[in-house]
Amino acid sequence: MxxxxxxxxxxxxxxxxxxxxxxxxxxxxxxxxxxxxxxxxxxxxxxxxxxxxxxxxxxxxxxxxxxxxxxxxxxxxxxxxxxxTETTYHEGGCTFKADLARVYFSPRLAHERLRIASLVKPGEVVTNLFAGVGCYSIIIAKHSRAARVYSIDKNPNAFKYMCENIRINKVGDRVAPILGDAREVVKAQLAGKADRVLMPLPELARKFFDVALLALKPGGGIVHLYDFGEEPEPFKKSLEFVRATAGASGKKVELCESRKVRSYAPRVYHVVLDLKIS
Ligand SMILES: C[S@@+](CC[C@H](N)C(=O)[O-])C[C@H]1O[C@@H](n2cnc3c(N)ncnc32)[C@H](O)[C@@H]1O
Structure with a gap:
């Protein structure tokens, strides 16, 4: 305040x-x-x-x-x-247009978006399952040398603004906007393509973890899983879940980093786990 x-x-x-x-x-x-x-x-x-x-x-x-x-x-x-309710917002050297009544938008993820972009290595293919108006995808394209960022969202309004934001930020050669359900899109056209998968929707993270695994290249890669976690061990349940799910499909999970993104409710955090899957 x-x-x-x-x-x-x-x-x-x-x-x-x-x-x-x-x-x-x-x-x-x-x-x-x-x-x-x-x-x-x-x-x-x-x-x-x-x-x-x-x-x-x-x-x-x-x-x-x-x-x-x-x-x-x-x-x-x-x-x-x-x-x-429409505005233009600047973050990380990028410009984003959004209608705040029709799409999800939070300026509180600015640090996290830059952190993810800093991890992307030259030539990587990134798949963003829940891209909104394209903030993560566009910031990654601007701040890294990713070869391609597939950027999926199911909300037609978010997709419309994502396309406009890709144009405004001149990243159309590397960010590919896709309108649709992440599960359907990955199954139909993006299975086995990504070095890195982003899942920035904690409410659906566990339900779509199998989709993230499917999106990764056969040799594996990195998944950024956003979830909710409760004190005193905010990462424990998410980690148990990913280990069990990946294990069931014969994959190994290594935790590279875990962090609290922001406070969500008393003792509950929006958390992220950076997972290496092989
Ligand atoms: C929390 S927002 C993502 C925000 C975005 N990453 C950002 O930084 O602004 C989650 C997004 O997931 C989209 N979504 C929800 N279910 C989906 C699904 N099954 N497939 C693809 N997108 C979905 C919503 O429309 C919403 O835009």
Missing amino acids: SRNLREALKGKLTDDELRRLRAFDIIGDIAVIKLPDELLPKKHLIGQALMRVHRHVRTVLRQVGAVSGEFRTRELEVIAGGPR
Whole structure:
């Protein structure tokens, strides 16, 4: 939470209300904030204050519910500024356009996207099973010498923005956007092609781990598996799961790295396991 926003609202909100203000994201010229029910009567006041504190913000959206559904989207309500949900955002030297009401988008993964890009070796083929508007895929193409990045998403809106973002960032020679279900796409056209597979959708990671294995070259490669993990051993269950699943298909798993990507709920983390499969 920006201390400035709290200061801007002093005298307009009670001390108790100020304490209830939560963190917000700024994505390009749009801010997205979650508000507890007690603050809803003051939502416009809060939105206007946020625009005064962050001068480049042109619209403030309230996130109405949780990120949900197959496409991981969220309901948004305009509480200040112009009525729109599309914005342009810069990260890692790349530009991304996205309609925040129609696609998944999080600026909180910026560090993780750059970390993955830094691991990609020259000439690698990468398959991204859940690419959204293409952030990981495009950042990988810009920051590495990957030969090809297959970039799959099932949401037609995410696919539309991914195509536009590939064009804006001039990576069309190496990033191949594919609209469809990752399982169907890999089975039909991408089996055995990848040196590295990304699975940036914790909700489906375990259900699609077999698809990641299928996407790898016959000799194996790296899988970045995103999952949820609980303290005190946030990586244990994911690792047990991948070892059992890979073992059942005669493959060996070596854990190269495990890290907490971000906090998800009390004692629960969004985690990533970098796995070498052979
Ligand atoms: C958490 S988002 C990915 C975000 C993206 N990696 C990024 O950095 O912005 C997950 C994406 O997976 C897509 N998705 C969900 N189920 C899918 C499936 N079965 N096949 C392909 N994509 C799927 C959703 O539409 C959504 O865009």
